[in-house]
Amino acid sequence: MFKKVLIANRGEIAVRIIRTLRKMNIKSVAVCSTADRDALHVKMADEHYCIGDPPPVSSYLNMQAIIKAAIDSGAEAVHPGYGFLAENPEFARKVQEAGLVFIGPDPFASETMGNKTRARKHVSEAGVPIVPGTEDIKSIHEAVEFAEKVGFPVIIKAASGGGGIGMKIVNRREDLESAIEEAQNRAKQAFGDATVYIEKYVSNPHHIEIQILADNYGNTIHIFERECSVQRRHQKVIEETPSPFIDINKVEEMGESAIRAARSVNYKNAGTIEFLVDDKKNHYFLEMNTRLQVEHPVTEMTTGIDLVEWQIRIAAGEKLNLSQPQIKREGHAIECRIYAEDPVRFYPSPGLIKKYSEPSGENIRVDSGVYEGFKVPMYYDPLLAKLIVWGKTRDEAIERMKYALDNFIIEGPKTNIPFLREMMEFPEFVEGRYDTHVIERFFQWKKSK
Amino acid sequence: MAEVVAQMVGKVWKIVANEGDCVEEGDPIIIIESMKMEIPIEAEVSGKVTKIHVTFDQTVNEGDVVAEIDEGGC
Numbered sequence: 001m002f003k004k005v006l007i008a009n010r011g012e013i014a015v016r017i018i019r020t021l022r023k024m025n026i027k028s029v030a031v032c033s034t035a036d037r038d039a040l041h042v043k044m045a046d047e048h049y050c051i052g053d054p055p056p057v058s059s060y061l062n063m064q065a066i067i068k069a070a071i072d073s074g075a076e077a078v079h080p081g082y083g084f085l086a087e088n089p090e091f092a093r094k095v096q097e098a099g100l101v102f103i104g105p106d107p108f109a110s111e112t113m114g115n116k117t118r119a120r121k122h123v124s125e126a127g128v129p130i131v132p133g134t135e136d137i138k139s140i141h142e143a144v145e146f147a148e149k150v151g152f153p154v155i156i157k158a159a160s161g162g163g164g165i166g167m168k169i170v171n172r173r174e175d176l177e178s179a180i181e182e183a184q185n186r187a188k189q190a191f192g193d194a195t196v197y198i199e200k201y202v203s204n205p206h207h208i209e210i211q212i213l214a215d216n217y218g219n220t221i222h223i224f225e226r227e228c229s230v231q232r233r234h235q236k237v238i239e240e241t242p243s244p245f246i247d248i249n250k251v252e253e254m255g256e257s258a259i260r261a262a263r264s265v266n267y268k269n270a271g272t273i274e275f276l277v278d279d280k281k282n283h284y285f286l287e288m289n290t291r292l293q294v295e296h297p298v299t300e301m302t303t304g305i306d307l308v309e310w311q312i313r314i315a316a317g318e319k320l321n322l323s324q325p326q327i328k329r330e331g332h333a334i335e336c337r338i339y340a341e342d343p344v345r346f347y348p349s350p351g352l353i354k355k356y357s358e359p360s361g362e363n364i365r366v367d368s369g370v371y372e373g374f375k376v377p378m379y380y381d382p383l384l385a386k387l388i389v390w391g392k393t394r395d396e397a398i399e400r401m402k403y404a405l406d407n408f409i410i411e412g413p414k415t416n417i418p419f420l421r422e423m424m425e426f427p428e429f430v431e432g433r434y435d436t437h438v439i440e441r442f443f444q445w446k447k448s449k
Numbered sequence: 450m451a452e453v454v455a456q457m458v459g460k461v462w463k464i465v466a467n468e469g470d471c472v473e474e475g476d477p478i479i480i481i482e483s484m485k486m487e488i489p490i491e492a493e494v495s496g497k498v499t500k501i502h503v504t505f506d507q508t509v510n511e512g513d514v515v516a517e518i519d520e521g522g523c
Contacts, residue, residue: 317463340484348484350458378458382484 001316002026002077005103006070007041008091009081010060012369012385013292014041017079018374020308029073031066033059035377040369047073060084064093077101077315079308082252083381086291087114103315105290109265113288117143118442126264128257131276131284133199140177143198146241147176150200156180158187159195169201202284204435206245206277207231209289211299212268213310215320222255223299223307224329228274229436230423232346233271237416237439238423239295240334241302244394244432246281254283261288270296270311279435294337294386301333324369332397336405336420339382340413350378355411359404363390366408376413384415394432399425422446451494453516455509458482464505466516470498471523478516479511490515498523 005021005030007014014030018041021028030045035054042048049069052059059065061084070078078095080086080103089107096102113119125129132150136159137143147154147170156168156179170179180196188194196214207228214220227243228236242251258273265288272293274286296307305322314320318362340349356372368385370376376384387404391397406419426442430432459481466478477489478498500517503509 347457347488348459348486350484378460378483380484382486 002075002101002312004029004046004073004075005077005312006031006066006073006075006081007045007079007081008042008060008066008085009079009083009371010036010039010380012367012383013081013083013294015044015369017081017308019311020306020312023306024309024312026312029075031060031069033377033379035379037090038374039048040371040374043162048286049073054377056084056379060380063094065087067094067100067118070095070100071098075100077103077312079103079311080291082289082291084296087289089114101315103269103311105265105267105269105271105350109267109271110290112265116287119287121284123261123264123288126149126260128261128264128285129283131199131202135198136195137180140180143176143180144173146198147173152202154198154203155200156183156196158183158191158193159197160191160193174259200261202276202278204242204279204437205229206435207236207274207286208246208254208277208283209272209274210251210254211293211307212258212262212267212271212273213307213314213322214262214269214271214321215314216268216317217319219261219320219323220259220267221320221322221324221327222258223303223305223327225251225254226298228292228295229434230429230438231436232439236295236337237339238334238336238420238429239298240332240394240397241298242329242332246277250281250283254278257285261285269314270307270322294383295335297365297386297388298333298335301363301365301388302329302331303327307388331390331392332394333388334394334397334401335384335386335388336401337416338385338408338410338420339389339416340376340384341382341416342414343416343419346416348378348382349414350376350382350401351413352376353410355409357407357409358385359387359407361400361403363400365389384410384413398430450499451492451496451518451520452514453478453490453492454512454516455479455481455490455511455515457481457483457488457511459488459509461507461509461512461515462487462506464501464503465489466492466498466501468498468501472496472498474502475483478518479503492518494518495523496520 004027030048051065085091089111184194211223230238356400366389389400460483463480
């Protein structure tokens, strides 16, 4: 086992990794920017290196400085956390070339999964369902044939497109031809390329992901699902497991798809396969996150598995001693992400934390990166902490979350705690019948009250 | 004269309007970057931009006046 590990990250995730390192009797090395000299992860680590100026390019994305700190400190491995360099194959390669262990998959996996079209093609060839779509459309006949096969609505997308430009949802057969012409014209104007293709449009989808673990000896297991449909601007806010939307048979089916996707890139370490699930409970591969996921604690709370510990053990060459039938879960866990932001407009709100008090009690876990008196820098992600609760049932977990949110005191930066607390009362959430549009409907509900 | 005020701490990422421009209420004047987000600071009135008080990459604090608009100017 390693004696010393460097964490190439900051905030709550760096703190969370240090906690497991300490449990495993491994020395921790933190890196920080000059804006983070007083940060919690720096205080908690056994030693730290200040590696650059506040902007991420100068510090947390500065590969050379991070690898130099790892070598100078005598660390044997680098844990990248999530974000920053976690899914950067070049970084993983450089770490390995420096004679260090990268705690994550081989660069090939992050490279393949990092490109969306390539990833889709790759997993599809391995038998994982993807949202049905056409190649480039050459004739209207082709388009009609496809749409009738998969059923309306369908969505037309520009082949060279991005950012939603040129996309068009079509609900009826009679609108298809004119919609294609319009999309082609717009694509031509915007991207200089009139090529379009068609996909089945997944309306009101769920965003459900599967956690996997894979070792260096060909053992790959899944550790159930996480429901992540509460999102704003494609960023998750609340996650839970089990998903209130699918049953265990569906979870097993998705678990098999996830394992297939992971094996297709010879995946090693912890990873997550994200799926879209439509209202008829069909699942489609969305992407694979080749790293530890922000919301991993809900899996840990329901299974008792320390995912970071397994990341480290696998990276050190240990064999997974867990087999699929041994993976059991109990109860229900919910995570709320506590962001430094205005609870109504979701605008960021950095600054000095004047008062800070975490909730405590049975089955309440707080993964935090801040403390009273810390000045939250404006340079990084607004995530201050994650609040995770466990209950025997979903209802019990929701009640516990209400209590925990009521007792989470943060003064100084504005936070989304009031928003999260109200979500715990929103009937659609409480009854577990929500999809990815839940936040839009929450605000309509609030307005109507 | 109406003041355009920053609502949060951040760095000036883009200056959208120029001095002398006619702007409508709700038009973005400055875009600041904070916590990995780009946030527009919008004109609260229509009129002519008479003064831009900030430069690219400058840090602004909550309450800072970043620009001025003359409501009768256009």
